[in-house]
Amino acid sequence: MTFHNEGRVRRVEIRSDAPKDSDGRCGSHRGHEVLVQAGAGIGSAIEDEHYTAQGARIARDVAEVWGAAELVLKVKEPQPAEVVRLRAEQTLFTYLHLAAAPELTAGLRASGATCIAYETVEDARGRLPLLAPMSEVAGKIATQAGAFMLEKPLGGRGVLVGGVPGVAAATVLVIGGGVVGLNAALIAIGMQAEVFVFERSIDRMRELDLVFGGRASTVYSSTLSIEQMLPQADLVIGAVLIHGARAPHVITREQLGLMKSRAVLVDVSIDQGGCFETSRPTTHSDPTYQVDDVTHYCVTNMPGAVPITATYALTNATLPYVLELAERGVQGALATNAPLRLGVNVAGGEIVHPAVAEALSADLHTAGHDLERKP
Numbered sequence: 001m002t003f004h005n006e007g008r009v010r011r012v013e014i015r016s017d018a019p020k021d022s023d024g025r026c027g028s029h030r031g032h033e034v035l036v037q038a039g040a041g042i043g044s045a046i047e048d049e050h051y052t053a054q055g056a057r058i059a060r061d062v063a064e065v066w067g068a069a070e071l072v073l074k075v076k077e078p079q080p081a082e083v084v085r086l087r088a089e090q091t092l093f094t095y096l097h098l099a100a101a102p103e104l105t106a107g108l109r110a111s112g113a114t115c116i117a118y119e120t121v122e123d124a125r126g127r128l129p130l131l132a133p134m135s136e137v138a139g140k141i142a143t144q145a146g147a148f149m150l151e152k153p154l155g156g157r158g159v160l161v162g163g164v165p166g167v168a169a170a171t172v173l174v175i176g177g178g179v180v181g182l183n184a185a186l187i188a189i190g191m192q193a194e195v196f197v198f199e200r201s202i203d204r205m206r207e208l209d210l211v212f213g214g215r216a217s218t219v220y221s222s223t224l225s226i227e228q229m230l231p232q233a234d235l236v237i238g239a240v241l242i243h244g245a246r247a248p249h250v251i252t253r254e255q256l257g258l259m260k261s262r263a264v265l266v267d268v269s270i271d272q273g274g275c276f277e278t279s280r281p282t283t284h285s286d287p288t289y290q291v292d293d294v295t296h297y298c299v300t301n302m303p304g305a306v307p308i309t310a311t312y313a314l315t316n317a318t319l320p321y322v323l324e325l326a327e328r329g330v331q332g333a334l335a336t337n338a339p340l341r342l343g344v345n346v347a348g349g350e351i352v353h354p355a356v357a358e359a360l361s362a363d364l365h366t367a368g369h370d371l372e373r374k375p
């Protein structure tokens with residue numbers, strides 16, 4: 001099978017999704033032809049020569065890679081100029097976040113291609129193995145970025161997260177105690193903040209309590225419990241997720257009035273539409289804006305700030321799926337790999353993921369794909 005990977009055309013994104021295995025070799029060692037868009041790995045300190053040394057071929061331009069590939073690997077969702085190149089016989093494997101992207105969904109449906117979203121590949125325990133590595137990175141960045149934005153020169157309150165002897169530490173609220181939330185909380189604990197993690201799953205709160213060992217508190221997440229804590233918060237990190245669906249709003253515009261002046265909101269869930277009512281997507285080059293004197297940080301691609309860490313973290317997780325798709329073909333891989341099957345969002349012109357269909361109020365179509373939703 002021929003597959004290719006390319007850097008994306010968005011301004012800040014500089015990772016490549018180079019398929020290298022644990023020996024550092026790419027899929028070409030398994031007899032597949034690997035096309036890499038020229039310069040795709042530069043941001044992650046992987047030169048074109050590193051790919052060619054492992055047997056990959058460098059493609060001069062986007063037209064060449066999209067024209068030749070059967071399996072297209074990316075990091076972020078395809079841009080409009082890429083969607084029009086997608087063909088029915090191709091498989092696209094990348095982050096898609098379609099619940100908040102009706103136009104992209106329409107474009108993918110029109111292509112007829114099989115589009116598998118990293119973020120909805122789900123294992124037998126309901127975990128998201130291809131979202132987890134980016135969530136680990138984003139969770140850790142969320143606290144670092146939030147702490148930075150609390151500094152006065154960055155427009156913040158002028159509060160040191162860890163405090164000093166005689167001066168209290170900052171209060172950090174993490175809403176959503178999944179992979180992002182745990183990692184955000186661990187960094188906040190490391191910075192010696194006062195940390196509260198809001199969750200809905202009692203089982204998850206039991207796990208978190210064990211991990212925290214008394215260094216952070218878990219709180220059942222409700223409108224009331226969040227409202228009670230907001231007046232104390234210096235930094236609030238939003239990290240909720242309902243698989244495949246648009247993020248619920250856990251803080252409304254009205255509730256911003258409960259917060260301290262120049263407190264910071266970091267909305268990690270922005271790629272699923274944002275979990276604060278006042279969130280809108282931002283970029284690393286212009287990451288924040290103010291609403292009602294509260295700083296909002298809503299960067300959609302937080303791991304793009306650390307491309308070397310992020311590239312290896314992502315490809316460590318995606319490579320087994322990539323090799324299975326390449327070796328068995330898309331139908332063969334989907335027939336036997338239940339987690340991968342749950343990753344299919346759009347195929348044959350139809351939406352085949354229930355949560356995506358529900359979020360977009362579209363018809364769900366499963367015929368012909370034999371998608372058993374639960375492994």
Ligand SMILES: NC(=O)c1ccc[n+]([C@@H]2O[C@H](COP(=O)([O-])OP(=O)(O)OC[C@H]3O[C@@H](n4cnc5c(N)ncnc54)[C@H](O)[C@@H]3O)[C@@H](O)[C@H]2O)c1
Binds near residue numbers: 119138175201
């Ligand atoms: N911006 C970025 O760069 C970036 C990077 C990685 C992940 N993300 C996003 O971060 C979000 C979280 O990802 P994750 O991997 O931690 O997901 P996860 O599934 O591991 O965790 C989500 C948690 O939210 C909890 N939850 C759901 N509704 C809640 C509510 N109302 N109140 C409190 N908790 C609630 C769930 O019980 C779950 O534990 C996702 O939207 C993901 O796409 C963004």
